[in-house]
Amino acid sequence: MEYFNLSPSTEPSPPATGIGADVPDPTNISGSVSDRPVHPTAPVGINMEHPEDATIAAAFPPSLRIDDHLPDVIIVASNNVYFYAHRHRIANASSNNLGGLLDWGVYRRGFLPSIRLPESGDIVNVVLHTMYGLSCTHFHPTLETVEAALDALNKYGVCVQTHTAPYQPLHQLILSLAPYRPIDTYALAGKHQLEDLAVTISGHLLSFDLSTITDALATKMGPVYLKRLFLLHQGRLDALKNIILKPPESHPTTPGCNPAQHGLLTRAWALATAQFVWDATPSKAFPEFEVHPPETGHSPTAGLSVVGISPNSLKALLDPIGDKIACESCRLMLQQRIQEVVVSWSSVKVRLTQCPLWSPQILITFLVLQPTI
Known part of the structure; x- marks a missing residue:
């Protein structure tokens, strides 16, 4: 993830409290960007040399103009990464006003309200890109980061199913991880009931050894998607x-x-x-x-x-x-x-297909009879 490091001498320390701390208006900031080189292909989650310094996410700078509006709220990640955002975009995407935090921002003359989140900068980066309908694939977030971002999106009232529909940026981001971590990506799709993603990802699991599925993976993907994966393999055989x-x-x-x-x-x-x-x-x-x-x-x-x-x-x-x-x-x-x-x-199918839900008793009987479990 790209960061601009702020010099402590020209920028106030990160707010000690989570909400409502005063941060200077971005239009009044001058000379805050250091000469430290920025690597354009650096992935989300890069280790900062000076974690105590305040940093600005390059994708959400103070000058970011959306819908002809400059940022009017600052999102501060747990590792002191600043995201200059727009309240109306967040409010439109979130059904609970960012978990109720957006309602706490108080305007004061010359200052912007700030909201501190418990998630790290790389996770907040995926969350905000999703809220804005933007792609963050070029930041190369890890699967663990994406999984934490999906949990955060649910917490902050953002409908994950809507933003993971086909051709949505988050849909493409998760698909980009499937060739490298197919079973983990499939389990993530099953956990959040992402039907279209699970169907597409299942095509990467034709050669996967089902006997190696751990209890943790089976629990994450749930009995329905576990059963469908077995049916795909058995049907092809x-x-x-x-x-x-x-x-x-x-x-x-x-x-x-x-x-x-x-x-x-x-x-x-x-x-x-x-x-x-x-x-x-x-x-x-x-x-x-x-x-x-x-x-x-x-x-x-x-x-x-x-x-x-x-x-x-x-x-x-x-x-x-x-x-x-x-x-x-x-x-x-x-x-x-x-x-x-x-x-x-x-011509034999290579992906999951829709199938009716089974009762728990039938599902248990099916799983018990599988010799590979």
Whole structure:
């Protein structure tokens, strides 16, 4: 997060009390910005060299003009970061006037009212950007910062569901964290009942091992979103089994390939796909799954997830079945079947879908029967 450091000799000390402390009018401040360089790409939460100094958030300076109005209130974070804000913007976004704190500000001639919040500057930065409908992705807040900001938004009467709707800045911010912390981001979406976010984030969890979900994560996301994640994995596994159970079709008898030889292809297909049908579970990887004959010199495919396997990877696993098939007609039938498998697997859903809520008794029964929990 970008800060302007204020010299203590030109700027008063941060207010000792939380609300109503007098802070000079920003139009009367002169020479308060030091020569210390500001790093434009510094993330929110950067460690300040002198935490006792008052600092101004670069995104909310005294000169920030919104709706043709200069700031008329100062928000002071717990680490003495000053945010020059606009009361009408905060009042419009908050249903409780910032937890009742906004009502306490008292105007005095030449001074602006200030409100001290218990949250740190990086959290307040996300909160104010959300209230203003602005993006703060360029500050690179951590997932922990975003989670604390969502809790703060709820506390200060801001509807999180409204501001996390698709194409909203906060929606895009949370999505930007999903590729790096998918299960934690999904749990955060479940905690706040953010349906659209949970659906999108679930696409990053196809290869996630459900057996590693901790009690804390399960509690955070709640039983409904936990159940839906299991259903997504189980549904994809069932679909994959149904797709690959069917062997390639037999071609008409030719002089070089009679019906007895047709069985070679069927057996090779059944051997290569047997582990999908009998051993696979939603969370299980298959490092021992190898369709490459030892004579071909290929290395085994390791660590691929059954549920999260891509169509191209599935094709790569099935293609070597034909390495030992001499009949060109059989090889052609094999390639046609593999193409059908790839197309069918590509059409299987990769995200959550809406499903009715289950009663607690049915949900407990479902979870108890899952071998991966």
